[in-house]
Amino acid sequence: MKSIKNKIKKLRKNILKYEYSYHTLNKSIVSDAEYDYLFDKLYNLERQNKELITSDSPTQKVGSNLLIQSKKSMHFFPMLSLDNVFDLNGYLNFEKRVKKNLNNMNQSLVFCCELKIDGIAISIIYENGVLSRASTRGDGCYGENITDNARMIKSIPKKLKGSDVPKRLEVRGEIFILKSNFYNLKKTNNFSNPRNAAAGILRKINININDQRNLMFLCHGYGFFDGLEQFTSHYERLMKCKSWGFPVDENTKICLNYKEVFKFYQKIESNRHFLDFHIDGIVIKVDSIEFQNKLGSSSKAPKWAIAFKFQTKEQITILKDVKFQVGRTGIITPVACFEPIIISGVKIQRSSLHNKKEIQRLDLHIGDSILVRRSGDVIPKIISVIASKRLKNSKKILFPHFCPICNSELLENKNDKIIRCHAGLTCDAQKKKALHHFFSKQALNAKNLGYKVINQLIAKKYVENPVDFFNLTRSSLMNVDKLGEKTSVRIIDAIEKCKKTSFKRFVYALGIPCIGETMSKKIAVSFQTIERLMNSNLNELSSINGIGKIVSNNIFNYFSIPSNRKLILNLIKKGIVFRRREDALFKHKNNTFFLGKKIVLTGIFRFYSRTDLKHILTELGAKILNTISKNTDLLIYGKNFGSKFLKAKKMKIKMFNETKLVSLINKSNI
Template sequence: MESPQEKIERLRRELDEHNYNYYVLNAPTIDDRTFDEMMHELQGLEETFPQYFDPNSPTQRVGNDINRSFSQVEHRYPMLSLSNTYSIEEVSAFYERVRSGLMGEDFELVGELKYDGTSISLIYEGGRLVRAVTRGDGTRGDDVTENVKTIRSIPLQLRGNDYPDSFEIRGEILMPWAVFDTLNKEREEQEEPLFANPRNAAAGTLKSQNSAVVAARGLDAYLYYLLGENLPADTHYENLQYARSWGFKVSDAVRKLHSVEEVKEYINYWDMERKNLPVATDGMVFKVNSLRQQKNLGYTAKSPRWAIAYKFQAEKALTRLNSVSYQVGRTGTVTPVANLDPVLLSGTIVKRATLHNEDIINALDLHIGDMVFVEKGGEIIPKITAVDTSARLLIGEKVRFIRTCPECGTPLKRIEGEAAWFCPNEKGCPPQIKGRIEHFISRKAMNIEGLGSETIGQFYSLGLVRDASDLYTLQPDVIAGLERMGERSAQNIVDAVKQSCSVPFERVLFALGIRYVGETVAKKLALALHSIDRIIEATTEDLIRIGDIGVRIAQSVVAYFSDEDNLRFVERLRQYGVQMQITEERLSERTDKLSGATIVISGTFTHHSRDEYKALIEQHGGINTGSVSGKTTYILAGENMGPAKLEKARKLGVRILSEEEFLEMIQ
C-alpha cells in the first residue's frame, strides 16, 4: 500500500504528465473533470502532510493573492535586442555579411517565428525552475518567478535526465488571441479600460503583483534560445530539440535553412500562414546555427551579428485626419502628431499617428479632414504614409507647422541642414525640464524606480523638483501626503534615489542628457577620461582624439559644460554622492600597454570572441577600428583573415599579430 509521501509524489508525476500533454503537446489523454479530481486529491494530501511541501508542485500553479513587489536581478548573459529588417533583400544582405564574417566557411541558419509577447529568461538548476526574470533594460530585469510558475506550458520540473545541471532558456510569454478577446469582453462589460493588444495584456499580466490574477489569465510561452556552459549540442537547432524533450514548448515552425532561397521560401510561407496561428507574431528571426560560429561573429554594441529579425510588412488602414497637435521632447524638438478617427490596425486601435516634421507634412500636402493611409511597421507610433486625394470633397484648412512653442510660446528655431524645429527655451520650457528628469531616472541611466512621468509632473507642478538634483532632497514625510502616494511608496522613492548614488559613472554621464551623448558615447568618454572633471576641462580637440567622437559630439559636450547652470547641476549631484568618476577598482583593471595603438581585428578566433578582444583592446588603452589605414598599428589576425585587409596591411607595413602574440603583449 502506498504511503502518503509515495501517493503525493505519484500524483505530482501524473499531473505533470497530463499538464504537459494538454498545454505543450495539445493532446490531452484525460478529461478536465478527472484532472481536477486528481488535483483536488493532491491538494488535500499536501494540506494534511505539510512536511512534503514542494514549491514546484502542480498545486502551486494556481497562484495566490499575496501582493509582492519585484526585486531586480542582473542577467548573467545580457538580453540584447536584434537588428530589424523589413525586406527579403535586407535578409539576403545579412546572409552575405555572415558569409563574409566567417571567411567563406559553410554555415546553416535557423528560421524561427518572432512571437509578439514579452521576453523572459528562465533559470533551471537540477532540472527545477528556480528563477524567471523579465528582459528589463537588457542588463537587469524583474524577478517574476512566482507569476511564471502559474503558466502551465512552462515546466517546473524537467522531463528525462539528460539536461545540464544549470542552464538558462529564453522565450516569449504570450496571451493567445482567444484569451485576449475573452479578457477584453469581460473588461468591457465591467466598464474597465481595454487592453490595446495581446502583447500589452501579457506584459501587464506578468507584472501583476497578484499571482492568482496571472494564473487566471491563461498565458502561454514559447521557448527559443538555450544558454549555459555545458549545453548538450554545439548547434542552436539541436539544443532546441533537446529542450523540447525536457518538456519545453518549442515552436514547430523552427527550421534549418541552407541557402538564401530556402530563407525566402520560409518567409513567403509564414507571411501568410501566421494568420492561422493562435498567438500574435510580428516577424521571423534568423540565427546562425553553429554556436562556435556565433561566438566568432560576435556582437555589435546593441545586437548579435549572428542573428537578425525580419518584420512582416506593415498593415495599412484608411481613416480621417481630424486635427494636428504638437509635442515637445526633452531636447526641445517639436513633433507633430495627427489625431485620427479610431481605426483597427495590426490588432490595435489607432487614434494618433506621427507626422515626424514639417517636411513630411508639406510632402503629404495635408488638409484637415483628409482621408489618410496609416501604416504601422517597426515603429511604436503609427505613421501617415499617403493621402487619398480622390476622397477630398469639402477640403479643410491646410496643415501648417507652428512657429512658436505650444508649451511656453517661445519662437521655434531650425538648425540649417536639419529637419526638426525646436524650442530653444531649454531652461524654462516645462516639457523639456520634465523630460530631462524622466531621462535621468530611466533604467539605462540612473534607474530610479517608483517614479514615472505622472509623478515627475506632480513633483514639478508643486515646486518640489525643478531639476534632477532636487530628487536627492525629497523627504518621505513631505511626499507621502500627495495624491496617489502613501508612506510606503514615498519611502521606496527616497530609498531608490539614494541607491542611485552607486550607479557607475558612465551611466551618470549618459543620465545628464547631453545632446548626442548616448549610452555608447558616454561609456567611451568615461573610459577615456575617467572623471567628470577631466571631461569638463577637455577641449573640442581633446575629445575628437577619442575613438568615435566626432566634431558634432565634441562641440555639444564642450557647450554643455560651458554653461554655468549645468556646472552647478553637476556639482549638486556630486555633493549628494552621485558617482563622478570611474572607481579605483575599475581603473585598476586598465593598463596603458596598448596606449596609442590602433588595432584592427580580422578572422575567426580560438581563445576569445571578437567582442572579447575588442574589450581587451579598450581595457589596455588601445583603439579598435574596422578598417586598415595608415593610422593602423596592428592587425589582430585569426584564421581566415580577410585577403583584402591582409594585402592592404602588407602594402602599409602594418604588423600582424596572432592571438598568442596579442595575449602575450597585454599580459
C-alpha cells in the first residue's frame, strides 16, 4: 500500500506541475500524449484505491489555477470540464449510462454534436445587450477577468442585435487562434502551439491590437438568459445565440443514434486537416434540456455530455534496442526498435533515428520510456525520452566506430555530417543493396530479379558485381532455391534485355551518392556519353544547374576510383549500349497544362508513388519544388496533407487534388 501511495503522490505532483505550466504559464513542458498517459495512470490507481483519493487530486479538479496577478471574476454558475472517451466502446458506455439514468427513456433521446476546439474556454456577460464582463474558466468557480482583451476580438460582438435581446445574458465558448495566423505569429514569438499562443495573447496586460486580431471566438453554450425556459433544446438555444450575433460553428449537428454520432466523428476526423483551427475531437451533448437537468453533473463534469477525442498520434513505449543499418552507399543509419504500439490504427515497432546527432539529442538508453509520434499519419519519429522513468544502470546508446557488417572503420564526412563505411562492394550489406539498385525499376529494370534472388546469388558466390550477372546461365540460376527452369529463363531474358538502356538510367544505376533520377537526367543531358562523363572535371560538373559542391565532388570522386572505371568498361564490353531516346513519353509536351509551372506536392497519392509523380510532371515540363513560396504556381495535394496545404491556402496559391491531376495527365497524351 505504501508503494502505491507514493506512486499516486508522485503522479499528482508531476501532473499539477505540468498543468500549472500549461494553463498558467502558457508553456507546454510535456506532450499531450505523456500528460494523458500519466493522468490515466493516476485515475486508474485512484479508482482501484478509492480510500487514497483526495479533494486536491488533479482527477477531482476543474480547469486550472489562476495567475496570482490576474483580476478574479466569480462565475454565476460553475464552468465544468468534460469527461473523455477515446473509442466507440467508450462512447457506447456513456450512452448506456445516460439511458440507465433516464430509466431507459430513449424514445426521444437525441444528441447535439459539436467540434471540440483546442482553445481557451471563456464566459461573457451581456447587460442590456452590451458586453460588460468576460473571464476565463479558471478553476471552474473563479476565472481571470479578460474583459478589455475580449472587447478587441472581432468575432465577439460588443453589442447584440435583434429586438428580443435578453436583459442579462451569459454565453460560453472557446477562444482560439487560426493555424495560418499561428505560423506567422510563431516567427516572432516563442509559442509552442496555437492553444498556448491564444492563452498568451488573451492574458496580455499591455494589449497589442495586431495580436488580438489573431484571436477568434466560437459560441458553444450559455449560462443563463431571460426566456431560457421557452427553448427545450440545446441546439435551439445555440441557434438563438447565433441570431443575436454570436458565431456558432457550422458543423454543429443533431444526431438521432450512435451510428449517426460515429459517422459524424469519422467525417470530422478525416476532414479536420482542412480546418484552419485545431480540434482534438467532438463533443456530444444530450440535446433535451429536460434530460440534461435530470442527468445533472458531478463536481467535475456534466453527466449529459462527453468529449469523444481523436486517437492520439503519439504513444509512449519502451526502447528495446538500436540497430545500425548499412545503406547502399555505405551510410550508417541508426534504427530504434521498441515495444509495439498502435497509432492511428497502425502497428509500429521501429523508427529511424537518422544520424549520430539525433542519438545525442535524445540521449537514448536501452529500456528508456520514449514518446513516439506518427508524423503526418505516416512516418514514426521518436520525439523525446521520459528521463524521469529511466532505469538505473541503463546502457547508453553509442554510435559504432566500425561497420556492423564488415568491421571496416567508419569515417565521418564533416561537410555533409554523414558517417559511412567505405568498403564498397566488399561489404555484404552494400553489395546486396547496390546490386539490387543497379537492376531496379528506375535503373536497368531487370524484371524478376528481386532482393531474394540477388541475395541467394551472392550467398552462392555466383555474383560479386554487376558484370557477373551478364555471365549467369540458366543452369546456374536453377541451383538457386525455388528457381525453376521457366523462372531462370525469364531472368536470363530480362538481363539480356536490360543491356539496351538509356544513358540516364545507367548513370542512376551506378549508385553515385546523392545522384537520384532527376540529377541523372541532368547529367545525361549535359554530357551525352559515358566517356565524356568519366573524363569530366569539377568545373564542368558544378556548371550543371542544381549540382553543388558536394554532389560534383561525389561524381568526380566516383570516376577517380580505378575499380569503378574498370567496372563501367567491362559492362560496355558485355554489351551495355545506350539507345537514343525513343518517342517522347508525352506526345505534346509543349502544350501541356504543366509546362513551366513550379509545383509542390503534399500528402499521400492513391494512383501514383511520389517518385513516379515527380517523374511524370517533370516529363510534362514542370519543376518540382519542396517548399511553398511566392514563386509556387501550384500545390497538388493527396490524402493526409500537411502544413504546406495551409500555407498555400493562406498565400492563395492555386491547388487541386489527385482527381483533377489524373484528368490533366490523361489529357496530356501519355
